Amino acid sequence: xxxxxxxxxxxxxxxxxxxxxxxxxxxxxxxxxxxxxxxxxxxxxxxxxxxxxxxxxxxxxxxxxxxxxxxxxxxxxxxxxxxxxxxxxxxxxxxxxxxxxxxxxxxxxxxxx
Amino acid sequence: xxxxxxxxxxxxxxxxxxxxxxxxxxxxxxxxxxxxxxxxxxxxxxxxxxxxxxxxxxxxxxxxxxxxxxxxxxxxxxxxxxxxxxxxxxxxxxxxxxxxxxxxxxxxxxxxx
DNA sequence: AAATATACCTTTTAATTCTAGGTAGGTGAA
DNA sequence: TTCACCTACCTAGAATTAAAAGGTATATTT
Numbered sequence: 001x002x003x004x005x006x007x008x009x010x011x012x013x014x015x016x017x018x019x020x021x022x023x024x025x026x027x028x029x030x031x032x033x034x035x036x037x038x039x040x041x042x043x044x045x046x047x048x049x050x051x052x053x054x055x056x057x058x059x060x061x062x063x064x065x066x067x068x069x070x071x072x073x074x075x076x077x078x079x080x081x082x083x084x085x086x087x088x089x090x091x092x093x094x095x096x097x098x099x100x101x102x103x104x105x106x107x108x109x110x111x112x113x
Numbered sequence: 114x115x116x117x118x119x120x121x122x123x124x125x126x127x128x129x130x131x132x133x134x135x136x137x138x139x140x141x142x143x144x145x146x147x148x149x150x151x152x153x154x155x156x157x158x159x160x161x162x163x164x165x166x167x168x169x170x171x172x173x174x175x176x177x178x179x180x181x182x183x184x185x186x187x188x189x190x191x192x193x194x195x196x197x198x199x200x201x202x203x204x205x206x207x208x209x210x211x212x213x214x215x216x217x218x219x220x221x222x223x224x225x226x
Numbered sequence: 227a228a229a230t231a232t233a234c235c236t237t238t239t240a241a242t243t244c245t246a247g248g249t250a251g252g253t254g255a256a
Numbered sequence: 257t258t259c260a261c262c263t264a265c266c267t268a269g270a271a272t273t274a275a276a277a278g279g280t281a282t283a284t285t286t
Contacts, residue, residue: 040213100153
């Protein structure tokens with residue numbers, strides 16, 4: 001539980017989704033998620049960087065360095081075509097999962113499906 | 114991620130919800146979830162029994178044995194008042210989590226919240 | 227008599243996340 | 257100018273969790 005793949009996929013689902021909007025660097029992803037999610041999705045750096053490296057190894061994302069006029073250089077990540085396909089699949093899985101959870105959770109009268 | 118508490122809580126959320134409907138025994142919970150969830154929430158026995166024991170230790174559920182005319186005796190579980198409170202909290206957390214996920218996932222145009 | 231189904235359980239393995247660090251460059255205030 | 261802080265990257269280890277894989281026992285069915 002829950003569908004092991006789905007669980008495993010949840011961090012990567014979020015990361016792929018964000019990178020599908022635009023290229024971002026690690027530190028930015030952390031801040032962006034914290035901002036957007038009101039703590040519910042907050043990914044810590046110790047979670048994020050290994051997760052990014054795994055996605056990179058799977059070739060769902062690619063990275064490139066970008067020097068900054070101010071501050072340290074940034075390692076930007078970009079979603080690949082394969083990454084986009086995976087994102088689609090994972091999004092469907094997520095939606096199905098939510099449907100099922102809601103069936104189980106919101107039940108009050110009827111007892112079998 | 115996800116909100117560590119939420120992740121941890123997801124199995125117990127489902128179990129508490131089922132036991133809030135009626136008293137059930139372990140084997141029944143496994144079968145019931147498999148039936149209801151179309152495989153998405155299928156909890157395996159190796160997951161279920163430890164989870165039940167933990168909930169019992171936390172005093173969110175209580176158990177009692179019931180001899181059967183046919184077949185092995187069953188250990189029924191019943192949700193406690195404390196368990197019902199926890200269930201309410203966890204349900205709210207889950208709903209909040211889904212909202213936030215949907216904000217992140219369903220985004221296509223607007224880019225900041 | 228053997229296979230199957232019910233019903234309970236635990237140990238080990240695998241995966242994931244967090245904690246708690248570490249490095250380094252740049253900025254701003256005292 | 258020195259010290260604190262922020263940006264930005266990273267990893268090792270601990271903790272948690274679920275699943276896999278096994279085990280026990282009773283009852284039914286073939």
